[in-house]
Amino acid sequence: MRRASDPCRQGLAALLVCVTLPAAAGAACERPVYLSFDTGHMGVAPLVAEVLTRHQVPAAFFLANERTRDDGSSLDDRWAPWWKARAAEGHVFGSHTFDHVYWRADRTDGGFDMRPSAGPRSGRALRWSASDYCAELERVRTRFTEMTGQPMPRLFRAPGGKTSPALLKAAAACGWTHVGWSAAGFLGDELPSDRYPNQPLLAKALRDIRPGDVLMAHLGIWSRQDPWAPAVLEPLITGLKARGLCFASLRQHPSYRAALAATAP
Numbered sequence: 383m384r385r386a387s388d389p390c391r392q393g394l395a396a397l398l399v400c401v402t403l404p405a406a407a408g409a410a411c412e413r414p415v416y417l418s419f420d421t422g423h424m425g426v427a428p429l430v431a432e433v434l435t436r437h438q439v440p441a442a443f444f445l446a447n448e449r450t451r452d453d454g455s456s457l458d459d460r461w462a463p464w465w466k467a468r469a470a471e472g473h474v475f476g477s478h479t480f481d482h483v484y485w486r487a488d489r490t491d492g493g494f495d496m497r498p499s500a501g502p503r504s505g506r507a508l509r510w511s512a513s514d515y516c517a518e519l520e521r522v523r524t525r526f527t528e529m530t531g532q533p534m535p536r537l538f539r540a541p542g543g544k545t546s547p548a549l550l551k552a553a554a555a556c557g558w559t560h561v562g563w564s565a566a567g568f569l570g571d572e573l574p575s576d577r578y579p580n581q582p583l584l585a586k587a588l589r590d591i592r593p594g595d596v597l598m599a600h601l602g603i604w605s606r607q608d609p610w611a612p613a614v615l616e617p618l619i620t621g622l623k624a625r626g627l628c629f630a631s632l633r634q635h636p637s638y639r640a641a642l643a644a645t646a647p
Contacts, residue, residue: 413593414630415622418442418563420478420539421456423449423602426611427464430601433611435471437619440631442561443468443601444539445522446478448500451602455500457522462529469530474632474642476537476561477522483508484541488548499541512552519558535645537561537638559641561632564595569618571599571610580613587614588621596635 419430419441434441445465447457454460457480469475481501485494494515496508510518519538526534536558540549543562550560570583591597599610619629632638 411628411630411634413627414634415567415591415593415627416442416596416632416635417629418444418539418561418596418598418632420444420541420598420600421446421448421482422600423451423604424456424461424464425451425602426609427461427601429611430615431464431468433616433619434473437616437623437629439619439629440473441629442474442476442537442632444476444478444537444561445526446482446500446541447480447522447525448482456601457525457529465526466530469526469532472631474537475526475534476539477519477534477558478539479518479541480521480525481518482541483518485544485546485549488546492548494546494549494552512555515549515552516556516558519553519556533645535642537632537641559638561638562596563598564591566590566592567595567597569597569599569610569614571606571614572603573606575606575608575610580608580610583610584614584617584621587618588625591622591627593627 417434417439421444433439445457447455450456450458450461452460457465479498481498481503483496483498486497486507487495489495489509493509493511496510496515497506498504498508519536523534523536526532537560538553538558539561545560553560566587569587570578573583587597599615603610622629633642
C-alpha cells in the first residue's frame with residue numbers, strides 16, 4: 383500500500399502518471415523490443431510520457447542538458463518534476479553526457495578529441511583525458527539524483543552513437559556500460575522530414591524491427607519540420623504489438639541486466 387502522502391494518491395491526473403509499468407516490474411515478454419529516447423528540445427516530452435503510460439510501455443531515457451523550447455535546458459529545475467515522474471513510473475535512465483559531447487577522434491596521448499553541442503563550450507574543440515570523459519558522464523548521474531531522489535545506473539549513450547574502442551574501454555574502466563541501438567531500431571526522427579516523411583519511417587520500422595532490437599528516438603529534434611512523435615509513436619507501439627512483439631525494460635536485456643541490477647532503486 384502507498385502512504386496517503388504519496389503523490390500517486392493525489393487525484394486522477396497524478397494517478398495516471400504513477401502507474402507501475404508491467405514490463406518494468408518483470409512481466410514475461412517473449413518477443414521483446416526495447417524503446418529508448420535521448421533528450422532534445424523536449425517539445426514532445428509530455429506527449430511521449432502520456433503515450434507510454436497509456437500503453438504501459440517501459441522506456442530508457444538518456445539524459446543530456448540540451449536547449450529546450452521554453453528557453454531553458456532539459457535538466458533544469460523546470461523539467462525536474464517531469465524527470466521525477468518518469469523515475470516514479472519505473473523507467474530506466476542513463477547518461478548522454480551533460481553537454482551532449484561528441485567523440486571526434488582518439489589522441490596519441492590516450493585522450494580524446496571532443497566537441498560539445500550544448501552548454502557554455504558548445505562548438506568548441508576540446509582535448510579530454512579518460513577521466514574527463516568519466517566526469518562528464520557522472521555530471522548527469524549527479525543531476526538525475528538531485529532531480530529525482532533516485533540513483534542512476536552507470537549506463538550511457540554517446541551522442542550520435544559516436545565511440546571508439548578506446549573510448550568504450552575508458553568508460554568501462556570507471557564503471558560505465560554503453561547502450562547503442564539496433565540498425566532497424568533507428569527510428570529516423572532526426573532525419574529531414576522533406577526527404578524522410580513520417581509515414582514511410584513508420585512503415586519501415588513496422589517492417590524491419592525484430593525481437594531483441596533496441597529502438598531509439600528523441601524528445602524533440604530542432605531540425606525536423608514535421609515532428610515525428612505525434613504521427614509515429616503510438617501507431618508504432620500498437621503496430622509492433624499487433625505483430626506479436628512486446629516492449630520490455632532494459633532491465634530484462636541480457637547485455638544490460640547486470641549493470642542495472644548493480645544499482646539499487
